[in-house]
Amino acid sequence: MVGSSSSASRTVEPQLTEALATWLPAQRWFGAKGSTVDSVQILEREVLRDEPHFAAEHLLVEVRMTQDGAVVTQTYQVPLGFRTELTDELRPWVLPVAGEVAVFDGLRDPEIIGLYGDAFASGNSTGSIEFNIVDGSSVPSGLPGRVLGAEQSNTSVILGDLLLLKLFRQVPPGVSPDVELHRALAEAGSANVAPLRGWLEAVVGGEPTTLGMIQDFAANSNEGWTAALASVREVFDSPDTPIEELPGDFARDAHRIGAAVAHVHHDLASVLGTVERSVESTAVEEILARISGVARVVPEIAQYIPAATALISRAEASNSTTVQRIHGDLHLGQVLGTPERWLLIDFEGEPAKTLAERKQMDSPLRDVAGMLRSFDYAANHLLVDQPEDPSMRERADLWAARSIAAFFDGYASVAGQDPRDEADLLRAYELDKAVYEVLYEARNRPTWLSLPMRAVERLVS
Numbered sequence: 001m002v003g004s005s006s007s008a009s010r011t012v013e014p015q016l017t018e019a020l021a022t023w024l025p026a027q028r029w030f031g032a033k034g035s036t037v038d039s040v041q042i043l044e045r046e047v048l049r050d051e052p053h054f055a056a057e058h059l060l061v062e063v064r065m066t067q068d069g070a071v072v073t074q075t076y077q078v079p080l081g082f083r084t085e086l087t088d089e090l091r092p093w094v095l096p097v098a099g100e101v102a103v104f105d106g107l108r109d110p111e112i113i114g115l116y117g118d119a120f121a122s123g124n125s126t127g128s129i130e131f132n133i134v135d136g137s138s139v140p141s142g143l144p145g146r147v148l149g150a151e152q153s154n155t156s157v158i159l160g161d162l163l164l165l166k167l168f169r170q171v172p173p174g175v176s177p178d179v180e181l182h183r184a185l186a187e188a189g190s191a192n193v194a195p196l197r198g199w200l201e202a203v204v205g206g207e208p209t210t211l212g213m214i215q216d217f218a219a220n221s222n223e224g225w226t227a228a229l230a231s232v233r234e235v236f237d238s239p240d241t242p243i244e245e246l247p248g249d250f251a252r253d254a255h256r257i258g259a260a261v262a263h264v265h266h267d268l269a270s271v272l273g274t275v276e277r278s279v280e281s282t283a284v285e286e287i288l289a290r291i292s293g294v295a296r297v298v299p300e301i302a303q304y305i306p307a308a309t310a311l312i313s314r315a316e317a318s319n320s321t322t323v324q325r326i327h328g329d330l331h332l333g334q335v336l337g338t339p340e341r342w343l344l345i346d347f348e349g350e351p352a353k354t355l356a357e358r359k360q361m362d363s364p365l366r367d368v369a370g371m372l373r374s375f376d377y378a379a380n381h382l383l384v385d386q387p388e389d390p391s392m393r394e395r396a397d398l399w400a401a402r403s404i405a406a407f408f409d410g411y412a413s414v415a416g417q418d419p420r421d422e423a424d425l426l427r428a429y430e431l432d433k434a435v436y437e438v439l440y441e442a443r444n445r446p447t448w449l450s451l452p453m454r455a456v457e458r459l460v461s
């Protein structure tokens, strides 16, 4: 616990918990959008630095809230900074705490990011937090910290343009699949992930729990989503040029992404195994439960339940399928293009699932379906909120079809099996993802809702 009157981090607990109750739900990474926070309790408060004008603390907090009438509890990781003088860059990140000391999101402060880097370099525990380095790897000390632009489900920061440190925001008790799968892929010698260098953990709810991980930073990389959007823009800007003649045609990249995904699936299967399972006992039946659940928030989706039921029955008729550990939340934002190859990142699985669910074996078709949905998103998202223009829509659909065909070809060229051969099961997984997206967009980006809604309608027809 903290409390020296000569330190910057003297903010008392009731003030902090009250501020966190307001501040947490407004963060991009807060996972329980649409819920009401009832209380915040500080589980751990570890001091990383404590000086008169500057302090840093690592907090684990338990948030109790009400979501759709039910009480939900989630644990979040909240590194905080305390400064008596604030820079302009830190101003947007302050918590509503009155007093002389400003309290802010610690991961926005390069000095605090550097503290985490140094903790890895020394490999020592900091109070209850353990910093682990992968055998054969090392982290240099004194690496300058830098904030990575985009806010996502977690917060990633850069150390010396060499390493990327991702701190998970929501931390369910247990080892993260991101660390687990990166370690398996290292064992397989996978070239399609950024090598894992270390991870940090603490005991949460009585279990060793991953708090974050550190891996090589692919400095010259471009996110698949950004690259795909650039290509789609070109398609719209040159309406009379056949897509295959455009310099930014995405088919070649889509083919390489397909091959990268197949390599990762192969490597995960080789290290962590595969199981033959009846389609009925895969998560396919849960798709209907998902639709019913989403219909409570987005009632328009209920009309598709009968057609979805028919689709699931067709998928179940395909008997058995092979399951294995998979990525679980694959989309164009989860692939990074480097000059040499495409990398897959962020193996945490679907954010809406529990940790135990995310660690279950599943069909690789779920990842393939995630990519198909993403090509559809990339093709159509510039048309959201625009008056319907059939010629633009036709170009968008052509771009998506071309990219998807190339992705399938790339996947099949490595896997030796073509996902198109399991068409009904693949469609069921696509529907599942589209339904997930309906809820995701309703809660996070309501202006994008028409995108997955259009897909649900198409997939069940």
Ligand SMILES: Nc1ncnc2c1ncn2[C@@H]1O[C@H](COP(=O)(O)OP(=O)(O)O)[C@@H](O)[C@H]1O
Pocket: 148, 151, 152, 153, 154, 155, 156, 164, 166, 194, 215, 216, 217, 218, 219, 221, 223, 333, 334, 336, 345, 346, 348
């Ligand atoms: N190894 C890496 N090298 C370079 N950039 C990366 C790397 N890993 C992730 N990123 C960037 O960081 C962003 C967030 O990473 P991600 O693992 O998807 O985090 P989150 O769990 O918050 O979604 C990605 O969209 C990507 O742009």
Ligand SMILES: O=P(O)(O)O[C@H]1O[C@H](CO)[C@@H](O[C@H]2O[C@H](CO)[C@@H](O)[C@H](O)[C@H]2O)[C@H](O)[C@H]1O
Pocket: 152, 153, 225, 329, 331, 332, 333, 346, 350, 351, 370, 373, 374, 375, 377, 378, 437, 440
């Ligand atoms: O933040 P995560 O990467 O864990 O994923 C969540 O957010 C994604 C949006 O950032 C969301 O993806 C959806 O939008 C993407 C475009 O922004 C699109 O490429 C995906 O196909 C679409 O699913 C993802 O579903 C959600 O889990």
